[in-house]
Amino acid sequence: MKTNLITKEGFESLQKELNQLWKIERPETTKKVTWAASLGDRSENADYQYNKKRLREIDRRVRYLRRRIEQAKVINYSPEQEGRVYFGAWVEVENEQEEVMRFRIVGADEIYGRKDYISIDSPMARALLKKQVDDDAIVKTPTGETLWLINKIEYSK
Structure with a gap:
């Protein structure tokens, strides 16, 4: 199940994409469709067909973005999060083969x-939520379980 949580940066990115699509790309594409339609036979008009398809794609994405923005719950950094893994954390982990990942x-x-x-x-x-540095986390995946050690936790403030 998909959560509705989002970082402030992610929320702003969705809003920026929505504005770009609605205020810039959609009006430009609508003009192209109108121009191509004025040329006559639409059945063999590649400009008309392509731009009409692009207009449907834009409209579909705009609907999706509006729904997601409306439902999104922005989670801001809180000093109480320090030292533990919560939403928005940058985490560095290491497995038993000494492979390091940061995300x-x-x-x-x-x-x-x-x-x-x-x-x-x-x-x-x-698996990492609420853990702290030097804690182990067992990650269960379809291919089995993997043990990860938490090396570092940081937050963008």
Whole structure:
């Protein structure tokens, strides 16, 4: 189940994308559709068909973003979080093979295009929540269990 939690930065990013789509891309695409439609036969008009398809994609994404923004619960940093893993934390972990990973625990809408972000809904994040430095976390995945040691916890303030 997808949570509605989001960082302040993630919320601002969604709003920025929505504004870009609604105020810039959609009006431009609408003009292109109108222009292409004025040329006549739409059945063989590639400009018309492409831009009409793009307009549907924009509208679909705008609807999604509006719903997510409306439902989102922005979680701000709190000094009480220091020393433990909570939403928004940058965490460095190490496994028994001495492989080190560093990532930030964020909302599901924030992970796309970022290799250093993981969703709060992921097995890794769930296993790390409320733990502190030098604690072990057993991460249960479909391929089995892995033991991770928490090396460092930081928060963006």
